[in-house]
Amino acid sequence: MFERMASTTGLFRPRGAVAAGLGLGTSQLGTLQALAASTESVAQIISIAATAEALAVTLTGAVIAGAGEYDGAKGLPPMMVSWVKAIQAEEQAHYEYLTKAGARPLTLTFTVPQNLASITNDSKALLDFVVAAEGIFIGAYIAAAAEFAALGQPGLTQVAYQVAGVECEHRTLANYARGATPPNNLGFENAPFHTVGEAADKVKSLGLLGTPSPAATLHYADFAGKVDRMGVSRWTP
Amino acid sequence: MPEHTGTPSSKLTRRDLIRLAGATGLGLFVTRFGGIRSMAEAAAMSESVTDIINIAATAEAMAVTLLGAAIKGAPGYLNADGSRGLAAPLVTVLKAAQSSEQAHYAFLTHAGAKPLTLTFNVPDPKIATETTTLFKTIETLETAFIAAYMAAAREFAAMKKIDLVKIAVQIGGVEAEHRALARLALGEALPHNLAYEAPMFNDVGDAAAALKKLGFIGGAGSAVKYDDFASGVDNTGMTDLSPM
Numbered sequence: 106m107f108e109r110m111a112s113t114t115g116l117f118r119p120r121g122a123v124a125a126g127l128g129l130g131t132s133q134l135g136t137l138q139a140l141a142a143s144t145e146s147v148a149q150i151i152s153i154a155a156t157a158e159a160l161a162v163t164l165t166g167a168v169i170a171g172a173g174e175y176d177g178a179k180g181l182p183p184m185m186v187s188w189v190k191a192i193q194a195e196e197q198a199h200y201e202y203l204t205k206a207g208a209r210p211l212t213l214t215f216t217v218p219q220n221l222a223s224i225t226n227d228s229k230a231l232l233d234f235v236v237a238a239e240g241i242f243i244g245a246y247i248a249a250a251a252e253f254a255a256l257g258q259p260g261l262t263q264v265a266y267q268v269a270g271v272e273c274e275h276r277t278l279a280n281y282a283r284g285a286t287p288p289n290n291l292g293f294e295n296a297p298f299h300t301v302g303e304a305a306d307k308v309k310s311l312g313l314l315g316t317p318s319p320a321a322t323l324h325y326a327d328f329a330g331k332v333d334r335m336g337v338s339r340w341t342p
Numbered sequence: 343m344p345e346h347t348g349t350p351s352s353k354l355t356r357r358d359l360i361r362l363a364g365a366t367g368l369g370l371f372v373t374r375f376g377g378i379r380s381m382a383e384a385a386a387m388s389e390s391v392t393d394i395i396n397i398a399a400t401a402e403a404m405a406v407t408l409l410g411a412a413i414k415g416a417p418g419y420l421n422a423d424g425s426r427g428l429a430a431p432l433v434t435v436l437k438a439a440q441s442s443e444q445a446h447y448a449f450l451t452h453a454g455a456k457p458l459t460l461t462f463n464v465p466d467p468k469i470a471t472e473t474t475t476l477f478k479t480i481e482t483l484e485t486a487f488i489a490a491y492m493a494a495a496r497e498f499a500a501m502k503k504i505d506l507v508k509i510a511v512q513i514g515g516v517e518a519e520h521r522a523l524a525r526l527a528l529g530e531a532l533p534h535n536l537a538y539e540a541p542m543f544n545d546v547g548d549a550a551a552a553l554k555k556l557g558f559i560g561g562a563g564s565a566v567k568y569d570d571f572a573s574g575v576d577n578t579g580m581t582d583l584s585p586m
Contacts, residue, residue, distance in 0.1 A: 184531075187531065187532065188532070188533075188534070191532050191534055191535070192534070194537065195534070195536070195537040198537035198538070199537070243515060247508055247511045247512060247515075250495060250499070250507055250508065250511045251504050251507050251508050251511075253499065254498065254499035254502060254503075254504050255502070257502075258499070259496045259497075259499035260496070262495055262496055262499035262507055263492055263495065263496045263499075263541065264538075265511070266491075266492050266495045266496075266510070266511050266539070267492065267538040267539045267541070268538065269511050269514070269515050269518075270488055270492075270514055270515055270517075270518035270538075270539035271518070271534065271536060271537060271538060271539060272515075273515035273516065273518045273519050274518050274519060274521070274522035274533070274534040274536075276519070277522055277523060278522055278523075278526070278533055278534055281523070281526065286579060287434045287435055287437070287438035287579050287580075288435065288438075288519075288523065289435060289438045289439060289442065289516070289519045289520060289523055290438060290579055290580055290581060291442065291516060291519075291580070291581060291582045292441065292442045292445035292516065292580055292581070292582050292583035292584070293442075293445065293446075293449075293509075293512040293513060293516065293582050293583070293584065293585040294511070294512045294515035294582075295512075295582060296508050296511075296585070336531065336532040336535055337532070337535060337536070337537055338535060338536060338537070339536045339537050339538045339539075339540060340537050341537075341538065342538040
């Protein structure tokens with residue numbers, strides 16, 4: 106069962122970016138805030154990230170496997186299926202890199218709570234969920250990039266950036282698929298989390314990491330071996 | 343607004359020493375990290391925050407300008423099927439992209455960035471007349487912008503400028519969305535074809551040099567000015583026009 110790795114109840118809880126300008130060259134407030142907020146180590150960050158990537162591989166795998174059941178057996182359009190396959194491949198690439206780097210996913214069993222059951226058979230609900238979920242992942246990797254910087258790891262900041270960009274692509278394409286106008290509706294990506302642990306808390310709150318009486322229980326191992334990498338390049342950072 | 347035509351800093355010579363010009367595609371610089379990494383990192387550290395945001399603001403102004411020109415000329419574009427006029431959904435995407443680039447520009451200049459120039463060039467006339475050329479160009483430029491903000495994020499991280507790291511990722515992510523949508527407009531079967539965004543530059547100065555080499559800055563093509571398009575930006579449907 107997933108347990109949150111980092112505490113966010115410190116003596117000093119920053120409430121977002123510095124309000125008065127950027128503090129360019131004059132303030133280390135951002136650094137202090139990040140250090141104060143972040144009790145997460147690199148290992149903790151990447152383990153949480155790997156868990157999220159495994160979740161994504163699993164859920165997308167379930168969508169692919171059940172593609173024909175959506176919308177009253179009308180099925181997902183072939184283009185959408187190919188897109189979901191590529192998303193799964195990319196999340197799997199992220200998972201592989203993180204685990205090779207030593208990440209240990211906190212769980213590889215995931216749940217679909219009853220209130221999200223429609224994502225298993227309704228394309229609109231699915232796409233709404235994907236947009237929201239990618240938003241959480243994007244926020245998580247933005248937090249990770251900042252935390253890695255505070256930990257003196259600019260190379261890992263770059264990797265977090267490289268992953269975040271791909272999650273952003275997923276977000277906008279899911280937005281396009283659900284008919285959002287415009288699909289590229291953000292001036293700046295949302296950064297609601299100070300730590301990756303906060304993002305994990307959000308995912309947990311949705312019931313995806315274990316919940317009573319779930320609509321579905323899914324195992325990463327049932328889907329990881331079926332990832333289709335066709336058309337996807339740059340398999341490592 | 344006064345134009346700045348100088349190079350971002352006096353450190354170009356140091357960057358030149360470490361830059362390996364590998365022109366691919368439309369001539370973008372691709373730098374190798376391997377054996378020169380320590381030197382590259384040292385050179386990258388030589389860029390100040392001011393250097394970085396000045397270059398970034400220049401790129402954003404360029405994007406606002408070029409997108410504005412495309413939007414203005416939308417009815418005249420030649421499509422691959424021989425029809426005329428950019429499809430309405432594509433114009434909507436371009437307007438939204440311009441809105442976000444303007445938001446980036448506004449944020450950077452509010453923070454003190456001074457763009458190096460506000461006059462840009464269209465190196466290939468077909469960018470202004472052919473839909474396929476337009477979106478291939480957008481894909482190429484967005485790929486460069488993604489890589490530029492990647493370099494910025496890494497440089498800010500090395501400086502322990504945590505807030506700036508976050509902003510670089512927040513902007514870079516939007517540029518990644520633009521890249522995918524450009525590929526969608528081109529009819530690519532997989533708009534999101536990368537598992538990791540591609541690193542291309544050791545530092546943001548390399549990105550600026552790439553834009554110059556492509557002819558968008560200081561080039562010979564027809565000139566377009568930021569001031570002619572900035573006031574026409576349409577924010578319809580947009581949110582989060584500031585990073586806070």
